[in-house]
Amino acid sequence: MQPATKRGRPQEADPRQIARVALGLFERHGFDRVTMGEIAEAASVSRRTLFRLFPSKSDLVWDGLDEVRDLVRQRAATLARADLRVAGVLREFAEPFLRRLDDPEAAELARKRLRLLAAAPALLDHPPLREIEALIATTMAGRTPSGDTPPTLVARTLVAATFAALMWWAEHGEGMSALAATRAALGALAPTDET
Incomplete structure (x- = not known):
């Protein structure tokens, strides 16, 4: 028997944690070299969620x-x-x-x-x-x-x-x-x- 999958609204993303992940990427690779897609992947959120919370990369720095x-x-x-x-x-x-x-x-x-x-x-x-x-x-x-x-x-x-x-x-x-x-x-x- 397959385990039941959870449906409904996905767990809310933590903007502070996403910003911290982005800062780490910026620190290692440079602000201009990191893409929003890379930030979304590293923070385990969708690009849509990332852009909803932070419309630009600079918004991540200024969280x-x-x-x-x-x-x-x-x-x-x-x-x-x-x-x-x-x-x-x-x-x-x-x-x-x-x-x-x-x-x-x-x-x-x-x-x-x-x-x-x-x-x-x-x-x-x-x-x-x-x-x-x-x-x-x-x-x-x-x-x-x-x-x-x-x-x-x-x-x-x-x-x-x-x-x-x-x-x-x-x-x-x-x-x-x-x-x-x-x-x-x-x-x-x-x-x-x-x-």
Whole structure:
């Protein structure tokens, strides 16, 4: 007698696990050399499921960024009238996420992503990241030290400096937290700002 086969809806795919599998492939073979088909096969999901969860390869690298963007949106709404400078932006927007990297497993995953970003800088042009910049710029509108500096310029510079500090941390920051590396870098760039 043949064993009964299960029918019905297939087991739900774990997006976090799929992203981890993809990061491993990107790390071993390079971002540009890995295809979505190879990722689907390695993650044991159909191509259809993979594309439903991650419409592009860059979405696999940025897994979780939509959640960050949503939280930044909430913070920006509550800080609309706050007088934020560099240290304030770091404290209000980046610290909650950087503190999560105190967990060794989260830190290792972040280091993998950051090393990948350093090797493929085009990945930094990702729509949710640009939305985060715009939210920060909106929060800073009219509050830049010189008053005539475009808030979008300040926001993009802060995000770029933060990523540069984090990329350094990914490569050289053993024994230092992501938050400490970012604070040190931004503090060196804006030493007269609040700390």
